[in-house]
Structure formats: C-alpha cells, structure tokens
Amino acid sequence: MPPAEAQEKHFLYADTDYHGTTGPISSVYSTEFGYSHQYWHPTLLNLGIKLNKSHFGGSNVGSWTSLTSVNPDARTRSYSVTGYYQPAASRANLIVLPDALVEQIIIEKVNGHWTGTGAMFSNRGVKYHARAFLEVIISAGSVQSPQLLEISGVGDPMVLQAAGVKVKVGNSNVGENLQDHMSKPEYISPANSVGFLILYKAFHVQPITLNSDNNDLRNLYRSSYAR
Numbered sequence: 001m002p003p004a005e006a007q008e009k010h011f012l013y014a015d016t017d018y019h020g021t022t023g024p025i026s027s028v029y030s031t032e033f034g035y036s037h038q039y040w041h042p043t044l045l046n047l048g049i050k051l052n053k054s055h056f057g058g059s060n061v062g063s064w065t066s067l068t069s070v071n072p073d074a075r076t077r078s079y080s081v082t083g084y085y086q087p088a089a090s091r092a093n094l095i096v097l098p099d100a101l102v103e104q105i106i107i108e109k110v111n112g113h114w115t116g117t118g119a120m121f122s123n124r125g126v127k128y129h130a131r132a133f134l135e136v137i138i139s140a141g142s143v144q145s146p147q148l149l150e151i152s153g154v155g156d157p158m159v160l161q162a163a164g165v166k167v168k169v170g171n172s173n174v175g176e177n178l179q180d181h182m183s184k185p186e187y188i189s190p191a192n193s194v195g196f197l198i199l200y201k202a203f204h205v206q207p208i209t210l211n212s213d214n215n216d217l218r219n220l221y222r223s224s225y226a227r
Contacts, residue, residue: 006033010038010041013053023083025079027068027069041063044063051064052064097121103122103127105149106131116136146174146175150165150175154169156170
C-alpha cells in the first residue's frame with residue numbers, strides 16, 4: 001500500500017480478503033496521480049455516488065481508484081506472460097497455439113447434468129477436438145466469453161433458437177447487461193494555452209481552455225467539486 005498520506009488524499013483502499021497478498025500477478029496502486037485526481041472522489045460523493053472501498057470484492061459499482069497490474073519493485077507490467085507463461089515455457093508438456101480459434105465448448109450430459117467436457121478449435125486451417133480431464137475454463141473477455149457460451153448452447157433460449165443453436169442450459173443473463181465505462185478524452189492545444197477537462201456532473205465532461213500563465217486552475221477545480 002502507498003504511504004498513509006497518499007491513501008487519504010487519493011482514497012486508496014485494499015481488502016486482503018478479496019485482493020490477496022501472494023500470487024504470480026501483482027496489483028498495486030500507482031505511485032503518482034495527476035493534480036485533479038484528489039478532487040474526483042469528493043466531486044462524485046457530492047453528486048450522490050458512493051465510495052466503493054473494495055472494487056475487487058464482486059461489485060464495481062460506485063467510485064474507486066483502480067489498482068494496476070504492475071510489479072511493485074521494478075514498476076514493469078505484471079500479466080499472464082510474466083506470471084504464468086515464462087516460468088513454465090520450458091516444460092515439455094506445455095504447448096501454446098497462438099493462432100488457435102475456439103469455435104465451441106463441448107457440453108455433454110454427465111450424471112444427468114450438462115458439463116463442459118472439452119472444446120472444438122481450429123489452428124491454421126485444421127480443426128481439433130480437445131477433451132478436458134478436469135474442467136473447461138472460459139477466459140475470453142467480457143464479450144467473447146458469453147459469445148462462446150451462447151454458440152455452445154448456454155444462454156437466453158429465445159436468442160439461441162433464433163440463431164439456430166440448440167439450447168442446453170437456458171439462462172437469460174448470458175450475453176446481457178454488459179456495462180462498460182465511458183471515456184471521452186479531449187486534447188486542446190492552441191498556442192500558449194493548455195487544455196483541461198473539468199468533471200462537473202457525473203458522465204458530463206466540459207473542456208476548459210486556460211492560458212498557460214493563468215494561476216486560477218486550483219480555484220477552478222475547487223469550485224467545480226464543491227458544488
């Protein structure tokens with residue numbers, strides 16, 4: 001965790017019950033924040049958006065400062081390649097197929113229950129059927145994971161039937177309710193001026209252009225978040 005002063009100033013929290021303290025992938029807070037960052041949380045709180053002190057705890061609703069996947073010592077990226085692949089790359093029983101495309105999860109009845117037993121995939125024009133000895137892990141992102149489930153027979157029955165897919169497990173939540181965060185960057189750089197973005201309402205960003213010799217930036221931010 002950052003120093004106590006930074007924690008209080010930038011609203012930095014971590015719940016070890018959800019975050020953990022060990023593992024191959026590191027997640028830490030940044031060591032530096034832009035000047036405006038200290039005002040974002042008070043602004044959102046004034047707008048009725050509650051602080052989320054544990055956005056790793058199953059819900060990301062509210063305002064929070066995001067952790068980053070960075071090695072805390074070297075300050076380099078910490079991700080699946082450095083954490084999982086490189087330490088095991090020399091193993092004889094590990095084969096990585098970078099050009100493989102998963103086309104379907106094989107879901108079969110096992111002891112009366114629909115169970116993932118393997119996957120159909122193609123690699124360089126050749127189709128393969130891989131059988132799973134223990135389990136099938138779907139980790140294809142927030143868009144393609146539900147897509148794989150749907151084309152494999154798991155999803156909203158009306159959607160699957162309309163697409164000609166046999167329904168194996170009906171679940172109307174699959175493929176629905178994706179809520180992504182909005183981003184609206186604007187860069188303003190006329191001669192002898194600097195562009196800033198002032199957040200004055202939730203999801204409403206107003207570009208403000210100030211002369212480089214104007215010293216009222218702090219007052220602008222303070223008046224904005226104090227409304």
